[in-house]
Each structure stands twice: as structure tokens, then as C-alpha cells.
Amino acid sequence: MLAAVEVSDEVQRLRALVGPSEVSYEALRRDRDESMRVAREAMAEVGALRGDIIDLRVQVSRARQDQEYRDVSVAMSPADKVLYRTRRRWATSVTPRAAILVRRIKRATAR
Amino acid sequence: MSPRFSVITAVFDPEPDHLRECIASVDAQLRHAEIAAGGVEHILVDDASTRADVRDALDDIARSTPRRRAQRRLIRREANGGIVAASNDALAAATGEFVVLLDHDDLLHPDALARVASALDSDPGIDVVYSDHDLLRPDGRRAFPMFKPEFSIERLRHHNYITHLAVARRETVERVGGFTPGMDGSQDHDLMLRLAEVAAPFHHVPEVLAHWRQAPTSSALDSGIKPAAINAEIAAVGAHLARCGIEASVEATDLPGIVRTSRVIEDHPLVSVVIPTRGSRGRVWGAERIFVHDAVASILADDDDRIDLQFVVVLDGGSDTAVDPVVERGLRHLAGDRLRIVEYDRPFNFADKVNRGVEAANGEYVLLLNDDTELIDRGSVAEMVGLAQQDDVGMVGARLLFDDGTLQHGGHMYHGTLTHVMLGWPGEHPGPYGLLRVVRECAGATAAACLMRTEVFHRVGGMNTDFAANYNDVDLSMTVRAAGYRILWTPYASWYHFESRSFVHPIDPEETAAIEQRWGPSLYVDPYANPNLTPGRNDWLELPYRSGAPLYANLPDGRSSRR
Numbered sequence: 001m002l003a004a005v006e007v008s009d010e011v012q013r014l015r016a017l018v019g020p021s022e023v024s025y026e027a028l029r030r031d032r033d034e035s036m037r038v039a040r041e042a043m044a045e046v047g048a049l050r051g052d053i054i055d056l057r058v059q060v061s062r063a064r065q066d067q068e069y070r071d072v073s074v075a076m077s078p079a080d081k082v083l084y085r086t087r088r089r090w091a092t093s094v095t096p097r098a099a100i101l102v103r104r105i106k107r108a109t110a111r
Numbered sequence: 112m113s114p115r116f117s118v119i120t121a122v123f124d125p126e127p128d129h130l131r132e133c134i135a136s137v138d139a140q141l142r143h144a145e146i147a148a149g150g151v152e153h154i155l156v157d158d159a160s161t162r163a164d165v166r167d168a169l170d171d172i173a174r175s176t177p178r179r180r181a182q183r184r185l186i187r188r189e190a191n192g193g194i195v196a197a198s199n200d201a202l203a204a205a206t207g208e209f210v211v212l213l214d215h216d217d218l219l220h221p222d223a224l225a226r227v228a229s230a231l232d233s234d235p236g237i238d239v240v241y242s243d244h245d246l247l248r249p250d251g252r253r254a255f256p257m258f259k260p261e262f263s264i265e266r267l268r269h270h271n272y273i274t275h276l277a278v279a280r281r282e283t284v285e286r287v288g289g290f291t292p293g294m295d296g297s298q299d300h301d302l303m304l305r306l307a308e309v310a311a312p313f314h315h316v317p318e319v320l321a322h323w324r325q326a327p328t329s330s331a332l333d334s335g336i337k338p339a340a341i342n343a344e345i346a347a348v349g350a351h352l353a354r355c356g357i358e359a360s361v362e363a364t365d366l367p368g369i370v371r372t373s374r375v376i377e378d379h380p381l382v383s384v385v386i387p388t389r390g391s392r393g394r395v396w397g398a399e400r401i402f403v404h405d406a407v408a409s410i411l412a413d414d415d416d417r418i419d420l421q422f423v424v425v426l427d428g429g430s431d432t433a434v435d436p437v438v439e440r441g442l443r444h445l446a447g448d449r450l451r452i453v454e455y456d457r458p459f460n461f462a463d464k465v466n467r468g469v470e471a472a473n474g475e476y477v478l479l480l481n482d483d484t485e486l487i488d489r490g491s492v493a494e495m496v497g498l499a500q501q502d503d504v505g506m507v508g509a510r511l512l513f514d515d516g517t518l519q520h521g522g523h524m525y526h527g528t529l530t531h532v533m534l535g536w537p538g539e540h541p542g543p544y545g546l547l548r549v550v551r552e553c554a555g556a557t558a559a560a561c562l563m564r565t566e567v568f569h570r571v572g573g574m575n576t577d578f579a580a581n582y583n584d585v586d587l588s589m590t591v592r593a594a595g596y597r598i599l600w601t602p603y604a605s606w607y608h609f610e611s612r613s614f615v616h617p618i619d620p621e622e623t624a625a626i627e628q629r630w631g632p633s634l635y636v637d638p639y640a641n642p643n644l645t646p647g648r649n650d651w652l653e654l655p656y657r658s659g660a661p662l663y664a665n666l667p668d669g670r671s672s673r674r
Contacts, residue, residue: 048516051516051517051518051538061652
């Protein structure tokens with residue numbers, strides 16, 4: 001799909017290349033369109049490979065970060081693990097519940 | 112005293128062990144004191160199961176009295192009526208303030224109801240809560256967590272991304288009529304759409320609170336084995352759109368569970384295609400082109416009679432060079448009297464050029480388009496107009512591909528960084544959870560190809576000229592959202608974008624500092640990503656150790672665990 005630009009100097013340039021034959025110009029345009037189609041398909045194949053590489057990279061990243069996380073967990077001493085679990089419980093359970101309790105108290109005292 | 116939660120479960124010929132595990136997961140909720148205090152009832156409706164072992168299991172369950180268990184009621188239907196009939200029976204028997212939808216072989220996370228209760232306590236106005244979920248593999252391991260966005264009505268119209276866990280106020284569920292007869296297989300999707308029509312935006316808990324079992328007869332494994340469900344899905348979405356006053360046709364896609372809607376275009380609008388250009392040339396697929404000529408010609412080749420087109424080309428001669436006259440001559444030949452030229456002779460400022468182009472536009476809609484683009488899919492502009500017709504939609508973005516067919520733009524993502532969703536992925540990839548095949552809300556859209564109602568563009572003040580080269584579309588997107596509009600991305604409007612081949616503009620660190628200062632911490636909070644995703648990426652990679660997928664493993668049925 002190309003612009004059919006009928007610009008006089010462009011036509012002159014092409015005439016200088018292929019001669020004064022409109023048939024030759026049309027043949028040249030067909031060749032170019034076909035070449036573009038081939039080039040587009042080749043680039044699409046390259047693009048498909050690039051896309052697969054991106055997909056694989058994500059899979060490797062996922063595996064790598066899981067492995068690193070696991071390595072850190074294994075390296076923890078029993079005391080470290082207890083401390084980690086305590087901190088996690090504090091952050092995910094105790095603190096949110098305390099916040100809800102505070103809100104309830106505030107609402108009750110506001111009434 | 113009525114319990115706070117009524118878990119409703121329709122039962123029909125599950126594996127008895129799976130049913131027992133499901134029930135045990137409900138009982139496990141009571142280990143949380145506040146849940147035990149509030150009360151949980153579990154309503155099981157046996158839809159005339161045919162298997163003797165299932166009937167025996169139900170008898171055992173009815174007789175059992177473990178120390179800590181939810182109030183349990185077993186209702187036995189005399190004849191099989193389908194999941195909708197059974198679910199409605201369970202709903203009718205429920206007495207709790209909130210109903211929890213749970214399939215007969217799925218599991219609740221031990222903290223599920225505690226988390227939901229926390230959310231409900233934080234805002235008494237919440238009617239519906241949903242969470243993330245993962246799949247429970249046949250070997251008992253969990254995999255493929257689905258980390259969901261904040262409430263996205265447009266996405267819900269095209270895909271029931273909510274699924275499990277869903278909790279809704281019983282009064283509201285009854286108000287919308289419960290489960291709709293005839294929607295078996297998509298009854299949950301239909302219910303969610305009905306609730307979305309009457310309830311406040313759903314609240315999302317970004318944690319995996321339900322485990323969706325992959326069983327041979329489960330849609331989690333392969334929804335292709337439930338063709339009736341696909342038809343029900345189409346009917347549910349069609350009915351929802353009709354109730355919302357949206358004229359559209361609905362059809363299935365090649366991805367199970369995802370439908371496509373084609374909106375009826377109202378009033379034959381004029382769309383002004385605003386293209387800033389310097390008349391650049393470049394080589395694409397081995398051939399030289401003047402970019403703006405192909406951008407215009409490709410749209411003109413799609414003679415869609417639902418819309419009228421105007422082309423407003425902002426010719427940027429710059430302060431030092433003139434645009435080659437052949438550029439304008441070619442445009443006039445292509446577009447004729449649909450062309451309007453705006454001369455621009457100031458120092459480069461993309462935002463200013465766009466603003467001047469929109470000022471000169473006559474259309475009810477403006478399509479902001481880069482010159483280095485070429486239309487791929489016929490009907491793309493009309494597709495975007497159809498979505499932009501909605502009053503609360505401020506901007507519609509399109510799917511953009513590089514010249515090698517890889518994805519350049521799947522919507523903006525602002526999760527810890529400013530980037531394009533799934534940048535560089537294969538252009539036809541469905542993306543995680545069908546992300547790239549569904550019309551959905553997103554944090555922003557690139558101005559390389561985005562459509563807005565002209566009045567919205569003016570209402571938000573147009574593009575911010577402080578961002579001369581970069582981030583002007585990010586700022587526009589943030590402004591549009593701050594004004595209360597939704598930004599949508601559609602995979603059904605598609606262009607090639609030969610980015611960086613027409614004009615290279617490196618990112619100035621001052622521009623980055625400026626956008627961060629303007630929007631503060633909210634800039635990097637993307638409601639359509641998920642806190643469980645690794646920030647600073649665009650590929651939906653989960654935070655460490657939340658993927659659940661074992662390395663190099665194949666599923667027992669032989670399929671790869673790679674998504």
C-alpha cells in the first residue's frame with residue numbers, strides 16, 4: 001500500500017531510470033511492491049524470534065528471582081526465620097487490625 | 112443472629128475428596144476470631160448428583176460435627192436443574208449479610224474471609240469484593256496466579272476477569288435478581304455485570320484468596336469443553352450492554368472466555384486526524400517512503416462509511432529548514448478537500464504542534480497520530496470512535512506494532528516506571544490472562560495513535576507544552592484520568608509504528624524530573640497493574656516467589672507450564 005504520488009519531478013526521475021515507458025514503470029513498481037512484501041515477511045520472522053526471546057527472558061527472570069529468594073530463605077538462621085515471620089505477621093495482620101480498631105474507636109468517640 | 116458471610120456452593124458430581132477439601136477450607140476460616148464471631152454459614156445445594164460416592168459423601172458431611180465448623184446446611188434438589196437453579200436455591204436459603212461464591216471443588220485461602228472482612232470494615236459502602244486467584248493443579252500444587260487490576264468495567268464487559276474469589280452484599284444480589292436462568296456456564300459473569308450496573312465500583316483485594324481447581328470438567332482446565340458457556344457469555348454481555356443503553360453486537364473470539372463487542376457508531380461523526388510532521392523520509396521494508404503520505408494513504412484506503420475523515424497536518428518547518436514542497440503536494444493529491452494544513456515554524460514542541468492541530472480541527476473526535484505510522488486493521492478508527500462515544504471515556508489507545516511485527520504499544524503501564532505494556536512481545540501474543548486480546552482500561556495511552564472526543568481534549572486543557580518532546584502523552588493521560596475519565600486500549604485498532612525512524616529525541620533527565628514533580632508519588636501507582644507484579648517492568652513478571660509455577664515442569668496432562 002503506497003502513496004500514488006504523481007509529482008512531475010518524481011515521474012521525471014523514474015523516466016530517467018527506466019526510460020520513457022509507462023509499462024516499464026508499472027513493472028518496476030510491481031517489483032518494488034513484491035520486494036517490500038518479501039522484506040516485510042522476513043522482518044516479521046525476525047520479529048517473531050525477538051518476541052520469543054523476550055518471552056524466554058521473562059521465564060528466566062522468574063526462575064532466577066525465585067531461586068534467589070529461595071537461597072536467601074535457606075541461608076536464614078532459625079532465629080532469622082522467626083524474626084522474619086514475626087515481622088511479616090506484624091505488617092500483614094497486626095498492624096491492619098490495629099488500624100481498623102483505631103478507626104472504630106474514633107468513630108465511636110465522634111458519635 | 113445472622114452470620115456475616117454465607118458461602119454458597121452448588122454441588123453436582125464433584126470428586127468427593129475435592130468436595131471435602133472445599134468444605135474444610137470454609138471451616139478453616141473460623142480460625143480467625145473475628146470471622147468466628149461474625150459467623151459463617153455454608154449452604155450446599157446438591158443438584159441431584161448422580162454419583163453414589165458423591166451422595167454418600169454428602170450424607171457423611173451432613174452427619175459430621177467437627178469441633179470448629181461453619182454453620183452448614185445441605186439442600187438436596189429432587190431433580191437436576193443446572194448450576195443457576197442450584198445457585199439460586201442456595202441464595203434463597205442464605206441469611207448472611209454477604210454471599211461468597213464458591214465452586215464445589217475450589218478452595219478458599221485460610222485467610223480469605225478475614226481479608227475480605229478487613230476490606231469491608233474499611234468502607235461500609237462496599238458492595239462487592241473480589242480477589243486474585245491461582246489454579247490448583249491436578250497434582251495438588253498451585254500455579255499461574257492471576258493478579259488482577261482494580262475494577263475495570265470495560266474489561267469485565269469483554270472477559271470475566273473477576274472469577275474467584277467474589278463476595279457480594281446479599282441484599283444487592285437479590286436486588287438484581289440473583290442468578291439469571293439460562294445463563295448456565297456464565298452465570299457468575301452475568302451476575303457481576305448486573306452488580307456493576309447498580310453497585311459502587313468493586314473493591315479489589317490484591318491477594319490470592321481462592322484456588323481454582325483444574326479438573327477435567329472444570330473450565331479452569333479448558334473452557335473449550337463448555338461451548339454452551341460461550342453462548343451464555345455472549346448473551347450475558349449483550350444483555351448488559353443493552354441495559355446500559357449501548358448498542359453493540361457481541362461475538363466470541365478465538366480465546367475462550369473473551370468476547371468482542373462492536374459498537375454502533377452514532378450520528379456519522381467527523382474524525383479529525385491530527386498529524387504533526389516534518390515531512391520525514393525513511394526506509395521501511397526496503398523501500399523509501401515519505402512517512403506522512405503513507406500514514407494518510409493507509410487510513411484513506413480503509414473507506415469506512417460509518418465515519419467522515421478530516422486530515423489536519425501540522426507541517427513543522429522548524430526554525431531552520433523548510434518542508435519539502437513535495438510533502439504538501441502529495442498530501443493534497445491524497446486527501447483533497449479533506450486536508451487542512453497548519454504551518455508551524457517554531458522550535459520543536461510536539462505538545463504545541465498537537466494543540467495547534469486540534470485547534471484547527473472541525474471534528475467531534477480527534478485522532479492524534481504520528482506521521483511514522485501505517486494502518487493495519489480496517490475499521491480501526493471506527494472501533495476507537497465506538498468506545499470513545501461513552502461519556503466517561505476520555506481517551507482510546509490502539510495496538511501499535513514495530514515494523515518487525517513485535518508489540519510497541521499495548522497501553523501504558525506506570526507500575527514503578529513509565530513504559531508500554533508488554534513492549535517487544537510478539538504482536539499476536541495473547542499476553543498473560545489474554546491481556547493483549549481484550550478491550551480494557553489502562554493507565555495511559557500513547558499519543559502516537561490515540562483518539563479523544565474533541566470536547567474532552569479542550570476540557571482537560573490539551574497537551575501540556577512544558578513537555579516538548581517526551582512524556583506529553585503521559586501527562587495528558589494522567590490529566591484525563593484525574594478529570595474522572597477512563598482510558599481504554601483496544602486490540603482491534605492497529606497501526607504499524609516505525610518509531611525512532613522519523614525523528615530521534617533522547618529523553619532529557621529534566622523532563623523526567625518535571626513529570627515526577629508534577630504528579631508526585633501517584634505517577635507510579637498504576638491501578639491496572641497489581642502490587643504483586645515486580646515494579647519497573649512491563650512484562651507482568653511477579654514479585655519473587657509468587658509465580659507458583661515450578662521450573663521446567665510439564666503439567667500432568669502433557670502441556671507445558673510456560674504461559
